[in-house]
Amino acid sequence: MTIKTILAVDDTATNLDILEELLEQYDVIATISGVDALKIVEEEKKIDLILLDIMMPNMNGYEVCKKLKADERTKDIPIIFITAKADENSIEKAYDLGGTDYVTKPFRPKELLSRVKKELKYHEMMEELKILASTDPMTKLYNRRYFTQISEHTLDLMKREKKNLSVIMLDIDKFKNVNDTYGHKVGDDVIIALSNKLLEHQRKSDICCRYGGEEFVILLPNTSINGANVLAQKIREDIEALTINTSSNKDLKFTVSLGVSQVNLENEYNIELALKRADDALYEAKETGRNRVCCKMTI
DSSP states (O other): OOOOEEEEEOSOHHHHHHHHHHTTTSEEEEESOHHHHHHHHHHSSOOOEEEEOSOOSSSOHHHHHHHHHHSTTTTTSOEEEEESOOSHHHHHHHHHTTOSEEEESSOOHHHHHHHHHHHHHHHHHHHHHHHHHHBOTTTOSBOHHHHHHHHHHHHHHHHHHTOOEEEEEEEETTHHHHHHHHOHHHHHHHHHHHHHHHHHHOOTTOEEEEEETTEEEEEEETOOHHHHHHHHHHHHHHHHHOOEEOTTSOEEOOOEEEEEEEOOTTTOSSSHHHHHHHHHHHHHHHHTTSSOEEEEOOO
16 A cells, blocks of 8 residues: 655644654655645655645745645645634635645644545545546557647647647557457557557657547647657557567557647647647558658648
8 A cells, every 4th residue: 555645744843753753654745834735745756745834934824825726737636724813714714725624723633634534534435536548548648538628738838938739649550450350359459559659659758548449649748849850750660570479379460640740839829739730640641651750740
């Protein structure tokens, strides 16, 4: 069982010592600064829960919470406020800013531990539901619905940071022949093998999606069309080298065709045109012999 990571933020070191002792079954990261708390969240791979004091110098808990909830990457981390402020206005403000629970000081250890356990369990359940709603069950890649949502956010982010954004569309060559010759079980094995290979090439910021059937899309933040082309060529070569063992003990080889394009960040307000260009490039790759990469520049 994976040990949950809890970030405890309180400007009083004694309070942090108490929390670390109480939460000894968890991986507790402690800090006395709201500013440092934001840096820790940025640097840590995963924070499962934040225990956040309100009254702190330089940046109070409300400000920390507001910044976390405004960031797409951290907005879903549950936050339990722990504070001496027990008036209704303070409590209401904590919930309005996105806090999931509120514990007043001096806190009762058993009560706090119970609330932490409840919040972690609820968050874990919601994460599981989110995964089910956003991923393709066979390949574990993102599904088309999630891709549409996240692509809008990614485009906005690249516009703000003035970084490139490219897209790769790929399709399994002659996939119908695979199903007709070897059966749908082998067809599924081919799709899964391809998906695993895409995940091997995926950077943390990339979004790999099963777009439909045997068609896949990769969204590549901070990547020019030239960089996307290099990646597409690597994927094509790796797929060509794969071998699928069939029930008849015949080794099955397969290939993919890929289309690459780049979003014009100055003139395009969604990625639909870039997807259309990548799809056109994919069609060209199919028409000119398959097992190749074609690129379409922005218009």
